[in-house]
Amino acid sequence: xxxxxxxxxCRGPKKIERAPREQAAEEPGNRICSELIDSYxxxxxxxxxxxxxxxxxxxxxxxxxxxxxxxxxxxxxxDRNQPADHxxxxxxx
Numbered sequence: 001x002x003x004x005x006x007x008x009x010c011r012g013p014k015k016i017e018r019a020p021r022e023q024a025a026e027e028p029g030n031r032i033c034s035e036l037i038d039s040y041x042x043x044x045x046x047x048x049x050x051x052x053x054x055x056x057x058x059x060x061x062x063x064x065x066x067x068x069x070x071x072x073x074x075x076x077x078x079d080r081n082q083p084a085d086h087x088x089x090x091x092x093x
């Protein structure tokens with residue numbers, strides 16, 4: 001299954017409820033989320049995931065961030081003026 005969208009659609013940030021298969025380590029990733037990222041090509045995609053699996057990953061041109069669960073006190077700070085590998089910091093609040 002492949003999603004096709006018009007060029008006029010927003011390429012801005014997206015939020016996805018489950019990590020794509022490229023980012024899920026122990027847990028099975030969501031194939032549909034992977035297809036959405038591949039089809040939309042968002043510059044930033046925030047995905048839900050376990051705090052112990054929080055991470056950043058680049059999938060093609062999309063920066064995919066799992067900040068962890070806010071209920072665990074886990075947050076991520078993104079500085080878009082920095083390169084992706086240096087622009088995301090994880091914190092506990």
